[in-house]
Amino acid sequence: MTRQGPVPAAGTAGVIKLAIMAVGGQGGGVLTGWIEDLARANGHACQATSVAGVSQRTGATMYYIEMAPAGERTPVFALMPAAGDVDILIAAEWMEAGRAIIRGFVTPDRTVLIASTHRIHAVSEKAQPGDGIAPAEEVAAAARVAARAVIAADFDAAAVAEGSVISAALFGGLAAAGVLPFPRAAFEAAIRGSGGRGAEASLRAFAAGFEAALAGAAAEAGGSAAAGAGAGAGRLRAVRGPARLVAEWDRLAARAAALPAPVAGMAAHGLRKVVDFQDPAYGADYLGRLDSVLARDDPAQGWLLTREAARHIANAMAYDDVIGVADRKTRGQRFARIRAETGAAEGALVRVTEYFHPRAEEIVGLFPAGLGARIAASPRRMDRIGRWFGRGRRVRSDGVAGFLLLHALAGLRGWRRRTLRHAGEVAHLEAWLDAALDFLPDYGLAVEAIRARRLVKGYSDTHARGLGKFDRVLEGMRMVRGREDAADWGRRLIAAALKDEEGKALDGALATVRSFL
């Protein structure tokens, strides 16, 4: 963006220019009102503007305030912020802080950026089948360069914890920033002055925002990136259970720990997942499969192939079937967790209703493999089963009848290895592993083929589409096999498959592959 150089601000000396960038519905109007009241009550002339309208509804929106000490004459204030001419920028969401930087409202000579690090994901981020979340750290890096000072904290969490909304916490952050010439008590008076039953909660959120801002400013000064999201290493809790099972578990865990260092950590997680899904014997199967991959792996490559296999084999073995869903819905901690999430008061009841829509495939998947396969081969029978069972069902899982049903389904765990679904999953798993290892000695391509398992996820139609994409990606990998850049193409095909639901990007990528063959 081209911009005029620094220009004398003599004409507006003494004016404080403050812009608020928010997402519609965050209460930016309320915050603006408080700031106006604050300024006017403390001897300042003040003007605020906004562009309400449809941008209120979940879209990016902006409020703008100017103030100056009141005198005989009325100052001429601007109605919108200008690039390079903003003293305080309040961003009520982290990407809105990024938008402010793009628009030039945050400049190193003057702007104090007060921003909430929480995210409200845009539709374009969350609609992708893969991980479309915009990288928060890029905004953090830009903010450090663009702003005179950054005060970043999760003001939304601070407000929600006090039963209030972010506007009050941001007002606290503004007070803590010390950029307006008014004491903290004057800020609180503005909240009280606006009245309403919510004033007490707002004052608590104000205080929480005040503290969060001080902590956020300290963190920024310490040089740590204030805004960071991302998966942690995943802590593992101790295992409890009957002595016999714990002993079995310990043997398995020791086996996993004995794997090469780069693999062991991931294998420990994977082992937990599959044992939790089924039983220790299933865990032994898992480790056996890892061993067979390890036997073909290359230590010079840092055991990357086995490490990736440890991840994806675990996911494949812990597939999502009716038994597993019922099991997870009836675990002991679940009701306590849901109750805590609702914030229900002592004495209030929490009723939980599950939304299910089983299809004939799920029902028949529970049948013994032989019988199930015969039924699944007959469209007429599948139709009939679909008519009997395949409709939307709402189950009150906190109630006696609903819980008993789910509990009983979860109890079919011992039966699982004999089901049609299991047979199908095992066949797919083995075909996939064979195909991946078949790409060796192209190590990179084999790793990508392991990673392609990521595409198989979801339920029913989504699952079917995922399988289809998985097949096409593997087919594409076979086409590029033997090329030097085969692994790069494998990675590109996976990324394309995760871009959209229908697989348009994947079609394009495959067409490109065919064009140079």
Added chain:
Amino acid sequence: MAERSFRAEVEHLRKGAGEIFTGEGILAITKALLENGVGYVGGYQGAPISHLMDVLADAQDLLAELGVRFEANANEAAAAAMLAASVHYPIRGACTFKGPVGVNVASDALANLSSSGVTGGALVIVGEDYGEGSSIMQERTHAFAMKSQFWLLDPRPDLPSIVKAVGDGFALSEASNTPVMLMVRIRACHVTGSFICRDNVRPQLSVEKALSAPRSDFARVVLPPMSYAHEIDKVKNRRPAAERFVVERGLNETFGPAQSKVGIVLQGGMYNGVVRALQRLGLADLYGDTQVPLLVLNVTWPLVASEFLDWAAGKEAVLVVEEGQPDFIETQLGAFLYRAGATVRLHGKDVLPMAGEYTGQVMLDGLTAFLKAAAPELLPAQVRAPNLDRPPVPDLTRTVPIRPPGFCTGCPERPIFAAMKLVEKELGKHQISADIGCHLFGALPPFEIGGATMGYGLGPAANGAFDGGGERRPVSIIGDGGFWHNGLSSSFTNMVFNRSDGVALIVDNYYSAATGGQDLMSSRAKNPTKATGHPIAEALKGVGVGWIRQVDRTYDVGRMRDVLREALTTQAEGPKVVIASSECMLNRQRRERPLRQQAIREGRRVEAPRFGVDEDICTGDHACIRLSGCPSLGLKRLDDPLRDDPVAHIDTSCVGCGNCGEVAEAAVLCPSFYEARVVHNPGRFEAWRARVAARLRGWLTARRAARRLDFAG
């Protein structure tokens, strides 16, 4: 009005002489109308002037005391037509709507009114929706004033100036027998500030009394030969009278030194932006005292040649600051100079952009370029030779996602579009036209339903070319606001009369929701001054629509999908109309949330649902999000190295509408969704039953846990 009460604002309207009003621009205009003896006010809501309508609707007592009639008109044409009362009667009248779309609708009435001329002052208040935050096509209202010859005020965007313009407008209208339009930009409508009030004034003649002494004069009727006389009157008498009034009353203002080689002529609405640019260049102080002469056109039509030429005399170069296109004012001022044989150089769109909002940076760049060319000695040295030394900021344009407006959390329109998307998955893509209103967000991702909008109430009419039908039926979408605005006549009678085979989907959310929740003919709410409760289905039957299906709970995605499929596949002839009704959630929450909190505090039994996702069941494919887009349904990264993709997550803003669960069920997505319904202050029996169930669950769970490994801790 379901959304909120404007009682506090109404109190502002009662302020008397000497009291200070502090608040928004649009509310200041409302107060100014009452101070200027207005006899009747009407309008049609829309950003940025909805507030005027909302506040007056809540001010019935005050209006009755003053003898002022307030009308919430069916549309802008009706609002403008109401000004006919000022043709024969010496009554001041005002109407309001947004521009230029409202002016488009009103233009028939405005043209007739302008031809007839007025006796009482007639003021049209237009909220010009241009630039950032605008929801409409980018055009100017200016052209309407020129073609119909009514006068256009564009006051400086501060409260005293806007308030003064209301009084000036009425007086100008009466002095020139011509309606006057007061144009206020979107930010000026919402700008806050103060002005000193005057007492409210009762109209000299009330509309009620006028009915006791009816008047008529065929010379005012727009029929030949009077219509020819009207045109002559406009140019021979009315316009000269207006120009005289503008000059004598000093409606346009000059600032800065009398002698200078350069000057800036600007629309009043551009004043603060121009002064800010001058302030930043060190050429004006905080109070607007400027070193560069300014001619501020608070009246942008008609332009007065003598006034401009006098001001421009002795100057070498003049800059015209005129936002938007085409450059009507610059062209006119250029003609003035040329005809006068002047040698002043005229700048404008050569240094300022032809199109787009004049933001702070645009204005600074434009004025700098003008002064560099015309009077470089005025500029500070730094500007003449900029020395830019800043560390480069990383480019975030590819990082930060766009965030267009969309459906609110819990919006009842979301399941309609989810159902539409499911039907299209079965039957293929259809030709879909849309209308104006919140439902237009359905055209954006994740739904992408609907490709064009031709205006308010015109959704089904926009499919007229396809009325004959084909392999797949054309579909049109229209809201209840559009239906009553003019959709019933322009769209539905058009369909019936032409034997359309198309499908029309009416999104009925009980209000004119996108404009702030104003009541409509079909609103369910009881309104003390308006007749509500007229079902849309009855109106459709009345105009001869035979195939009507009403869905009274749009959140039932399965039923919504089935009804839409039926409409698209039935053998029935004629238009197929689906009415999808559920109350606007924004309005509903604003009304119900405080009541619910109070009920909980008072110990009454209240059920409060919200939804959740089991994160260990969600696989992170986001299919639910692609059928929902709900703001409360976002993503969450798990602390699990085995998982690549973030899972769906519902935050605390969920209002428990049930759409996500219904979609998961109807589209057979996944079993991750659950509803957690908190029962506050439960009855004794249900509390006992819950305790029994909890004990049983606890026993069964513990029994099973004892036989397996527990990894959760």
